[in-house]
Amino acid sequence: MEASSSSTKRKPTAIITIGMAGAGKSTFVQRINSYLHSLDPPSPPYILNLDPAVTHVPFEANIDIRDTVNYAEVMKQYNLGPNGGILTALNLFTTKFDQVLGLVEKRAAEVDYVILDTPGQIEIFTWSASGAIITDAVASSMPTVVAYIIDTPRTTAPATFMSNMLYACSILYKTKLPFILVFNKTDVQPHDFALEWMQDFEEFQAALASHSSSRDSEGEPTYMNSLMNSMSLVLDEFYKNLKAVGVSSMTGDGIKEFFEAVEASREEYEKDYLPELERARAQREKTLQDAKDDSMDRLMKDLEIDRAKNPQGALNDRWDPDEENDEDDDDDTDINIVDRSEHPWPGQYIDVTRARRHEDEGINWPRPG
Numbered sequence: 001m002e003a004s005s006s007s008t009k010r011k012p013t014a015i016i017t018i019g020m021a022g023a024g025k026s027t028f029v030q031r032i033n034s035y036l037h038s039l040d041p042p043s044p045p046y047i048l049n050l051d052p053a054v055t056h057v058p059f060e061a062n063i064d065i066r067d068t069v070n071y072a073e074v075m076k077q078y079n080l081g082p083n084g085g086i087l088t089a090l091n092l093f094t095t096k097f098d099q100v101l102g103l104v105e106k107r108a109a110e111v112d113y114v115i116l117d118t119p120g121q122i123e124i125f126t127w128s129a130s131g132a133i134i135t136d137a138v139a140s141s142m143p144t145v146v147a148y149i150i151d152t153p154r155t156t157a158p159a160t161f162m163s164n165m166l167y168a169c170s171i172l173y174k175t176k177l178p179f180i181l182v183f184n185k186t187d188v189q190p191h192d193f194a195l196e197w198m199q200d201f202e203e204f205q206a207a208l209a210s211h212s213s214s215r216d217s218e219g220e221p222t223y224m225n226s227l228m229n230s231m232s233l234v235l236d237e238f239y240k241n242l243k244a245v246g247v248s249s250m251t252g253d254g255i256k257e258f259f260e261a262v263e264a265s266r267e268e269y270e271k272d273y274l275p276e277l278e279r280a281r282a283q284r285e286k287t288l289q290d291a292k293d294d295s296m297d298r299l300m301k302d303l304e305i306d307r308a309k310n311p312q313g314a315l316n317d318r319w320d321p322d323e324e325n326d327e328d329d330d331d332d333t334d335i336n337i338v339d340r341s342e343h344p345w346p347g348q349y350i351d352v353t354r355a356r357r358h359e360d361e362g363i364n365w366p367r368p369g
């Protein structure tokens with residue numbers, strides 16, 4: 001870990017923590033926060049709390065969505081339920097996210113890590129436009145890593161494990177960012193079983209087969225069982241793109257290994273994500289330029305057709321710099337420009353923004369009904 005005071009200070013690494021409700025995100029953020037404070041020299045991170053509904057966070061956030069948006073007030077004002085309230089609060093906050101990034105960038109020279117704690121309801125961040133905007137904005141301005149927090153004791157059943165991995169897979173493909181699976185609560189349940197299932201799909205299939213509801217009344221594998229067997233083959237490829245660490249946010253076990261995974265992910269960001277980001281940016285600019293060139297081409301072609309159809313008109317249409325100084329031409333009667341400042345009701349042009357009744361108007365405006 002480099003010193004913050006270095007003159008060639010590299011950009012901080014952003015860690016976006018995502019996880020199902022109760023997986024331990026806030027406890028995890030607090031644990032990595034205290035770990036960074038305990039380093040020699042200390043490396044206090046910059047923390048953003050994006051959960052508007054949380055009543056208590058165990059850390060001091062540098063930016064807290066609750067200071068900007070009152071979630072309870074949003075629910076009342078927009079007549080929303082809890083999830084709609086959280087989503088709307090996040091949407092409102094996202095409209096100010098450029099200011100948030102500005103503040104983060106101001107502190108970039110002093111911090112090595114920017115940590116984002118996301119709303120407890122995972123889908124509010126992972127499947128909303130504002131979640132995507134925040135993720136993209138952060139990932140475009142500094143190396144960014146997603147830490148997907150898993151409640152290990154609640155993931156020991158093969159079906160739950162598979163659902164959790166599929167969810168992680170969907171986030172990975174949506175963000176396309178370096179991804180760390182963080183098996184939390186290893187003080188209660190070690191995560192070895194998960195690593196075995198990820199490294200060897202036959203182990204997972206064996207666990208699935210031994211699970212009580214894996215066969216129907218006729219002794220045949222159930223539909224779910226067959227599906228999960230096939231999915232384990234599909235996910236095998238996905239696991240190769242992931243780093244997995246086991247931690248206990250309670251005891252601090254595995255946090256050092258987590259930061260090693262963050263460091264490796266940062267390199268991955270620079271090697272894979274950044275070139276892709278720059279390619280996408282260049283592509284976007286090229287598409288815009290192509291659209292402009294295309295419009296210009298079409299305009300020039302239209303002009304050429306006009307000239308071909310009406311060569312005399314085209315000749316008259318030429319710009320003659322001598323004419324510009326000819327004061328008399330300003331009164332050209334062919335040009336129908338009305339100076340509305342002199343005539344309140346010029347011609348048939350009616351400006352509704354200036355509408356006012358006039359004595360000699362003499363017009364019976366149609367009235368509704």
Ligand SMILES: Nc1nc2c(ncn2[C@@H]2O[C@H](COP(=O)(O)OP(=O)(O)OP(=O)(O)O)[C@@H](O)[C@H]2O)c(=O)[nH]1
Nearest residue numbers: 021022023024025026027120184185188248249250
């Ligand atoms: N034993 C153990 N319990 C943990 C650990 N991490 C978190 N917990 C407990 O898990 C529960 C949920 O933790 P939170 O940090 O509130 O989880 P969260 O994901 O932020 O939950 P939301 O508030 O729904 O977003 C709490 O009771 C924590 O004390 C851990 O490593 N070990």
